[in-house]
Amino acid sequence: MIFAIVGICVVLAVLAFFVPRLSRHPERGTQRTLGVGSRAGNKAPGILGRILSKPFRSSSKAVGRSGSAGRRARGRMPF
16 A cells, blocks of 8 residues: 555656646545545544544645645746
């Protein structure tokens, strides 16, 4: 699962760099999917719910950061 998230982040960063406007839809779709996993894990009782939902929350944050980093890098290009 870790390799899949890293791969998604790399693809989104590259997509955000080359096609910033078209990168938002895949980013939101990925975050929505990870949000479903987080909500499903959160249904477990007590501390187990937090433990099960945390990987999905942190993965969603990473996806958002990689997309925004690609768009920010594109904005800093001199041409």
